[in-house]
Amino acid sequence: MKKQALVWLCGLLIMLTLTGCWDRREINDVGFVIVSALDVGKEPGTYLSTVRIAIPKKMGGGQTGSSGGQQGPPYMTIAAENRSLDKNRIDLEKQMSREMLTAHRRVLVFGEKIAKRGLKEVLDEFSRNPQNRLRTLLVITKGMEAKDFLKEPYALEPFPSEALREMIKQQMEFPTTLRDFFVQSTLPGREPSLAAFSISKGQYPRYMLNHVAIFRDFKLVGYLEGNEIMLLNSIIGKNVFGFMRIGIPEVPGKVSVQVREIKVKEEVKKKGDQLTFSFTAQAIGSITETDSPVDLSNPRYIEQYNKAFAKQLEKEYAKLFEKLQKTYKADSAGLGNMVYRKDPAYWKKIEKKWPEMYPKQKVTWKVESVIRDIGATGAPMQLPEKEVTK
Amino acid sequence: MEKVTLEQILHSQQMFVERLKEDLGSPPDLVVRSVGSFILLYINGMVDLLRLEEELIGPLSKANQLNVNSVNIGGMRQATEYKQVVQALVSGFVVMASDSSKKVLLANLVSTPHRGVEEPQTEAVIRGPREGFSELLEINMALIRRRLKSDKLRMKYWHIGTESRTEVRLLYLQGIAQNEIVEEVSRRISNIRIDGVLESNYIEEMIRDHPVNLLPTVQYTERPDAVVSALLEGKVAVVVDNSPMVLILPMQFWSAFQSSEDYYSGFIYATFVRLIRAIFVVIALVLPSLYVAITTFHQEMLPTNLLFSVAAAREATPFPALIEALMMEITFEALREAGVRLPRPVGQAVSIVGALVIGEAAVQAGIVSAPMVIVVSVTGIASFTIPRFNMSFAIRILRFPLIILAGTLGLYGIVFGLMALVINMTGIRSVGVPYMTPLAPLTITGLKDLVIRAPIWKMNKRPAQLVKDNQIRVPYNQPPMEEQPFDFYRLPFAETESADMQK
Numbered sequence: 042m043k044k045q046a047l048v049w050l051c052g053l054l055i056m057l058t059l060t061g062c063w064d065r066r067e068i069n070d071v072g073f074v075i076v077s078a079l080d081v082g083k084e085p086g087t088y089l090s091t092v093r094i095a096i097p098k099k100m101g102g103g104q105t106g107s108s109g110g111q112q113g114p115p116y117m118t119i120a121a122e123n124r125s126l127d128k129n130r131i132d133l134e135k136q137m138s139r140e141m142l143t144a145h146r147r148v149l150v151f152g153e154k155i156a157k158r159g160l161k162e163v164l165d166e167f168s169r170n171p172q173n174r175l176r177t178l179l180v181i182t183k184g185m186e187a188k189d190f191l192k193e194p195y196a197l198e199p200f201p202s203e204a205l206r207e208m209i210k211q212q213m214e215f216p217t218t219l220r221d222f223f224v225q226s227t228l229p230g231r232e233p234s235l236a237a238f239s240i241s242k243g244q245y246p247r248y249m250l251n252h253v254a255i256f257r258d259f260k261l262v263g264y265l266e267g268n269e270i271m272l273l274n275s276i277i278g279k280n281v282f283g284f285m286r287i288g289i290p291e292v293p294g295k296v297s298v299q300v301r302e303i304k305v306k307e308e309v310k311k312k313g314d315q316l317t318f319s320f321t322a323q324a325i326g327s328i329t330e331t332d333s334p335v336d337l338s339n340p341r342y343i344e345q346y347n348k349a350f351a352k353q354l355e356k357e358y359a360k361l362f363e364k365l366q367k368t369y370k371a372d373s374a375g376l377g378n379m380v381y382r383k384d385p386a387y388w389k390k391i392e393k394k395w396p397e398m399y400p401k402q403k404v405t406w407k408v409e410s411v412i413r414d415i416g417a418t419g420a421p422m423q424l425p426e427k428e429v430t431k
Numbered sequence: 432m433e434k435v436t437l438e439q440i441l442h443s444q445q446m447f448v449e450r451l452k453e454d455l456g457s458p459p460d461l462v463v464r465s466v467g468s469f470i471l472l473y474i475n476g477m478v479d480l481l482r483l484e485e486e487l488i489g490p491l492s493k494a495n496q497l498n499v500n501s502v503n504i505g506g507m508r509q510a511t512e513y514k515q516v517v518q519a520l521v522s523g524f525v526v527m528a529s530d531s532s533k534k535v536l537l538a539n540l541v542s543t544p545h546r547g548v549e550e551p552q553t554e555a556v557i558r559g560p561r562e563g564f565s566e567l568l569e570i571n572m573a574l575i576r577r578r579l580k581s582d583k584l585r586m587k588y589w590h591i592g593t594e595s596r597t598e599v600r601l602l603y604l605q606g607i608a609q610n611e612i613v614e615e616v617s618r619r620i621s622n623i624r625i626d627g628v629l630e631s632n633y634i635e636e637m638i639r640d641h642p643v644n645l646l647p648t649v650q651y652t653e654r655p656d657a658v659v660s661a662l663l664e665g666k667v668a669v670v671v672d673n674s675p676m677v678l679i680l681p682m683q684f685w686s687a688f689q690s691s692e693d694y695y696s697g698f699i700y701a702t703f704v705r706l707i708r709a710i711f712v713v714i715a716l717v718l719p720s721l722y723v724a725i726t727t728f729h730q731e732m733l734p735t736n737l738l739f740s741v742a743a744a745r746e747a748t749p750f751p752a753l754i755e756a757l758m759m760e761i762t763f764e765a766l767r768e769a770g771v772r773l774p775r776p777v778g779q780a781v782s783i784v785g786a787l788v789i790g791e792a793a794v795q796a797g798i799v800s801a802p803m804v805i806v807v808s809v810t811g812i813a814s815f816t817i818p819r820f821n822m823s824f825a826i827r828i829l830r831f832p833l834i835i836l837a838g839t840l841g842l843y844g845i846v847f848g849l850m851a852l853v854i855n856m857t858g859i860r861s862v863g864v865p866y867m868t869p870l871a872p873l874t875i876t877g878l879k880d881l882v883i884r885a886p887i888w889k890m891n892k893r894p895a896q897l898v899k900d901n902q903i904r905v906p907y908n909q910p911p912m913e914e915q916p917f918d919f920y921r922l923p924f925a926e927t928e929s930a931d932m933q934k
Contacts, residue, residue: 095739097746
C-alpha cells in the first residue's frame with residue numbers, strides 16, 4: 042500500500058518535471074496588444090492590420106532601477122497586409138520578439154472604407170480566437186483610415202486608445218462592443234450600429250466622438266449625429282446624454298435643456314397587413330442655460346417649457362425615423378424585431394419582404410416630459426429686477 | 432536497581448548512608464546531617480533551607496523518637512521501600528532515618544528554583560487575563576483550579592520517562608468529557624516509553640493522531656483560561672511538568688483560528704475579526720502562488736491597468752516569477768527565524784537590515800520586482816494573524832508546494848494542491864473526532880462558533896460531537912432585557928418627583 046503510494050507520487054513528480062512548464066510564459070515575454078486598426082489594403086481584396094503593442098518599460102510608475110529610454114510613446118506599432126486576417130496575425134507575430142496577446146485589447150478601430158465594403162467577412166477572427174474578448178469596443182473612424190486616425194497624438198491618457206474607450210464610457214454609453222454588434226446583427230429585424238470617431242477640425246485637432254455609424258446588411262450606409270444619437274440610444278442603449286434649445290412664444294430667447302433620462306415604451310399594433318408602431322417616451326431634463334430674461338422659478342413658464350420640450354422631442358424623433366427609414370433604409374431601432382416579438386409567425390411570413398416594407402411603416406411618437414431642475418437661480422442673476430419677466 | 436527491602440539495610444545508620452551514597456555515586460551536593468540521634472539526607476539546592484531549620488531540625492533536636500507525629504510538616508510520610516527512598520531523595524525530599532526505630536521518614540520540603548507567573552508571550556490579548564503557565568506543575572495546576580472551582584475536575588497522572596520521571600497529568604471534567612476520549616488518551620499516555628520528557632511536545636508527538644501529517648492534531652496553549660474553556664467544551668488537557676505549554680485534545684481545524692480574545696470582546700467585533708482572519712488565512716496560504724500562476728500563465732485575468740503596472744515592474748527582473756517567489760519566501764522565513772534566535776538587542780538590527788536590504792535595495796538593483804516584495808510582505812503579515820503557532824507553521828510550509836505547483840501548472844496546479852489539502856483535512860481525526868467538525872460532518876449549531884462568533888447567550892450547547900449528555904451550558908431565554916425594558920423614568924419615585932415639580 043505504502044509502496045504503491047510512493048510509486049504514484051514519484052510518477053506525478055516525474056510528470057511535473059519531464060513535461061516542463063508547457064504553458065508557461067513569463068509576463069516579460071508577452072506583448073500586450075492594446076489596440077488594433079483594420080483598413081482596406083492597397084491590393085484589391087486585402088486587409089491592412091495595424092497593431093499597437095504596449096511597452097511596459099515606458100509606462101512609468103514601475104521600477105526606478107530599470108534602464109533608461111523613457112522618451113517616446115509607450116507603445117510600438119506594427120502592420121501587415123494580406124488577404125486574410127489570420128495571415129495578417131501570423132505576419133504580425135513574425136515581427137514580434139514577444140508572444141502577441143490580444144486578451145487585453147480594448148478597442149478595435151475599423152476604417153470607413155472597410156466598413157463600407159462590409160464587415161461580414163472580417164469579424165470571424167475576432168470571435169473565433171479565444172484570446173479576444175467580446176467586450177472589446179468596436180468603433181468606426183468617420184471619413185478616414187483607421188491607421189491614420191491612430192497616428193493622432195493624445196496626451197491625456199498613456200495610450201490614445203484608452204481615450205477612445207473612456208470617451209464612449211463618459212459621453213455616449215452607446216452599445217458598441219463586439220458582443221453588442223453580434224447581438225444586433227443576429228437579432229431578427231434589427232440592424233447593427235456602431236460608435237464613430239472623427240478628428241475635430243480647427244487649430245487643435247483631437248479625437249471627437251460625435252457620430253454613430255448605421256449599418257445595413259453589414260455595410261456602412263451613413264451616420265447619425267447630434268441629438269439623433271441620443272434618441273437612438275434611448276431606444277437601443279442605456280443612458281442618454283444631450284442638449285436641446287427650446288423656446289416658448291410668450292418670451293423672447295431660448296433655454297438650453299440637458300436631457301437626463303428618456304424612458305421609451307414601444308408597442309406595435311397589427312391590423313390585417315397594416316402595422317403601426319407607437320412609442321411613448323418619458324423624458325426628464327434640466328435647464329442649464331437661458332438667454333431669455335424669464336424668471337424660471339415661476340411654474341407657469343416651466344409648464345410651457347415642458348410642453349415645448351416634449352414637442353421638440355417628438356419632432357426630432359420623427360426626423361430620426363425619417364432618416365433611418367427613407368435615407369438609410371436601415372432598421373437600427375429594430376422595428377422588425379418588435380414585430381418578431383409580437384407575432385413570430387407573422388414575422389416568418391414578412392421576413393423576406395421586410396427590407397421593402399420597412400421604409401413605408403408608420404411610426405408615431407408621444408412624449409411626456411418633465412423639467413426637474415432649473416439650476417441655482419430663477420431669473421438670470423446678472424439682470425436687474427425690473428428687466429426680468431416674471 | 433535490585434529490589435532491596437528497608438529492613439535489610441537499616442541495621443545501622445552508617446550502613447544506610449553508605450548504601451545511599453554508593454547508589455547515587457557519592458554526589459557532592461548530597462548533604463548528610465545528624466541531628467541528635469537522627470540522620471538527615473537531602474540534595475543541596477532542592478530544599479527550602481529556612482523551613483528545614485525551623486520545622487524539622489528544631490523539633491527533631493528535642494524529640495527522641497522518630498515519629499510521623501513528632502514533626503508537623505504536611506506531606507510527611509513513612510517510606511516502605513528502599514527504591515522509594517532513593518526516588519524521593521533525588522526529587523528533593525528530605526530523608527530522615529533513626530538508628531533506634533528502624534524507620535525512614537520522607538519530608539516534602541522541596542523548593543526548586545522556578546519562574547513565576549508571567550504574561551503569556553505567544554498568546555497575548557488586549558482584554559482578558561494575563562496569566563500564563565509557568566514551568567512548575569503545581570503552579571499550573573493552581574492556575575487551572577482557580578478558574579475551575581468544580582468538584583467535577585478529575586485527574587489522572589503518570590511519571591513518564593525512565594530517567595526524567597516527569598509528572599504528566601490528564602485533566603477532564605467528569606460528566607462532561609466523554610469517557611471514551613478520556614480512556615483513549617490515558618491509554619496512549621500510559622503506553623509511552625521514553626527516557627526523558629523535557630517539553631510537552633515529547634508527549635504530543637507520542638500521542639497525536641496521524642504522526643506524520645503536517646496539520647496539527649493536538650492543540651497547545653500557555654493560557655490557563657484557554658485550558659478551562661476547552662475542558663468546559665468536553666475536551667481533555669494534558670499538563671506536563673517543566674513545560675509551560677498544556678496540550679488540549681481533541682483538536683479541530685477551526686480551533687487553530689479562534690483566539691481566546693474572540694470570547695473576551697463583543698461578539699460583533701469578534702465576528703468581524705474572525706472574518707478578517709479567515710480572509711488573511713487564505714491570503715497566507717495562496718497569495719504568492721496566485722501571483723506566480725497569474726503572472727506566468729493567466730495574464731488575461733488581471734485588469735489591464737494592473738497588468739501594465741506588474742509588467743512594468745517585472746520588465747527588468749532577471750528571474751522567472753517562480754524562482755523569485757521561492758527566493759523571497761525563503762528569505763522571509765530566514766528573517767523570521769533569525770528574529771527568534773537572535774538576542775533581543777540585535778533583533779532590531781536584523782529587522783532594519785531585512786527591511787532595507789530585501790525591500791529597498793533588491794528592488795532598486797532590479798533583482799526582485801516590487802510587486803513580489805508586496806506579495807511576500809502581505810503574506811508574512813497574514814501568517815501572523817493565525818492565533819495558533821502550530822497551524823501557522825503548517826500553513827507557511829504548505830505555501831511552498833503550492834508555489835511550485837503554481838509555477839509549473841498554473842491555476843490548475845493551485846486547485847490541484849488545494850483539493851489534495853481538503854481531502855487530507857476531511858480524512859484525518861483527532862482522538863476519533865473528525866478534524867473538520869462542525870463543518871464536515873455538519874452540525875448546524877456548531878456553526879454558531881465557527882466563522883461567526885454568536886453571542887454568549889446564544890451558544891447554549893456544548894459541541895455535539897464532543898459531548899453527548901450534559902449538553903446545556905447556557906440556559907435558554909437569556910438575556911431577558913428585550914421583553915421587559917427597564918425604564919428608569921417609569922419607576923414610581925421618578926413619577927412622584929415629576930409631579931412635585933409640576934406643582
